[in-house]
Amino acid sequence: MAQAWFSSPLIQGGATLVAVLMLSSLLEAPFTLYRTFRIEARFGFNNMTFKLYLVDALKGLLIGAVLGLPLLFGVLWLMESMGDYWWLYVWGAWVTFNLLILFIYPSYIAPLFNKFTPLQDDAMKARIAALLTRCGFTSSGLFVMDGSKRSAHGNAYFTGFGKTKRIVFFDTLLARLSGNEIEAVLAHELGHFKHRHVMKRIAMTFAMSLLFLWLLAALMQTSWFYQGLGVTTPSTALALLLFFMVMPVFSFLLSPILSAYSRKHEFEADAYAARQTAADDLVNALVKLYQDNAATLTPDPLYSRFYDSHPPAAVRIANLQAL
Numbered sequence: 001m002a003q004a005w006f007s008s009p010l011i012q013g014g015a016t017l018v019a020v021l022m023l024s025s026l027l028e029a030p031f032t033l034y035r036t037f038r039i040e041a042r043f044g045f046n047n048m049t050f051k052l053y054l055v056d057a058l059k060g061l062l063i064g065a066v067l068g069l070p071l072l073f074g075v076l077w078l079m080e081s082m083g084d085y086w087w088l089y090v091w092g093a094w095v096t097f098n099l100l101i102l103f104i105y106p107s108y109i110a111p112l113f114n115k116f117t118p119l120q121d122d123a124m125k126a127r128i129a130a131l132l133t134r135c136g137f138t139s140s141g142l143f144v145m146d147g148s149k150r151s152a153h154g155n156a157y158f159t160g161f162g163k164t165k166r167i168v169f170f171d172t173l174l175a176r177l178s179g180n181e182i183e184a185v186l187a188h189e190l191g192h193f194k195h196r197h198v199m200k201r202i203a204m205t206f207a208m209s210l211l212f213l214w215l216l217a218a219l220m221q222t223s224w225f226y227q228g229l230g231v232t233t234p235s236t237a238l239a240l241l242l243f244f245m246v247m248p249v250f251s252f253l254l255s256p257i258l259s260a261y262s263r264k265h266e267f268e269a270d271a272y273a274a275r276q277t278a279a280d281d282l283v284n285a286l287v288k289l290y291q292d293n294a295a296t297l298t299p300d301p302l303y304s305r306f307y308d309s310h311p312p313a314a315v316r317i318a319n320l321q322a323l
């Protein structure tokens with residue numbers, strides 16, 4: 001019985017992929033550790049203890065197992081059982097899975113890593129309420145997240161859909177910025193929302209995953225895909241593995257386009273913020289945030305065009321001052 005179970009190609013293939021994934025995250029660990037405990041610590045941004053790092057890693061592993069394993073085996077099963085159009089079925093499963101994560105993340109996953117408490121500061125609450133009304137935005141709550149337990153970097157974001165949208169502020173953002181600056185940062189985020197940037201980005205990611213799956217299906221039909229990568233006994237799991245290995249080549253080619261798209265969104269959100277609040281407040285907030293995030297104020301222009309999802313601070317500031 002156990003033998004039959006272990007000799008199933010689905011189980012074998014899935015187990016191989018899990019082993020490779022675990023191995024690659026183990027190989028990545030020294031780099032993450034170095035980044036967190038050396039580089040970030042040197043600039044004074046790291047608040048993470050080694051114990052917290054281990055607890056986070058363990059939680060990540062458990063969540064990965066609970067959510068990732070069914071997905072992985074589901075995908076392998078669909079690839080083997082659905083004939084020529086398996087890539088359409090896998091895409092459907094992938095889209096469903098991602099939408100599910102999007103829905104459960106704020107209430108079930110994020111609280112496993114951070115504490116969220118309702119914003120207490122009444123003066124701040126009144127200012128934000130006024131800004132939200134001005135922008136025609138309804139939210140079901142303002143929350144503060146204890147981001148400071150890991151790092152000194154500050155941020156603000158939205159989660160949830162429709163009327164259940166929440167606004168989350170990192171405690172570090174509230175501590176570093178003035179009331180006007182916080183309002184400006186929030187107005188920038190509202191700009192992303194008004195321009196439907198999140199929806200556009202989700203739609204684009206789904207379209208790209210459809211393209212990649214179709215590409216994988218086409219590659220699996222060719223013999224050179226396996227031979228070129230040294231595989232003598234092709235299997236579904238190996239095809240998936242090889243694809244993950246060559247995927248960075250395709251995403252590398254796409255990254256300048258995606259970065260340009262994302263930078264366009266940043267400019268649109270900045271322009272929105274400048275209409276709803278004072279542009280100077282956002283400029284001051286940006287200077288503080290970029291300092292806090294230790295991003296160089298003047299990166300190499302070519303590197304920046306290729307990789308950066310956000311325009312360099314100096315460019316954003318010049319743009320805001322021109323508005």
Ligand SMILES: [Zn+2]
Binds near residue numbers: 188192265266
């Ligand atoms: Zn933005």
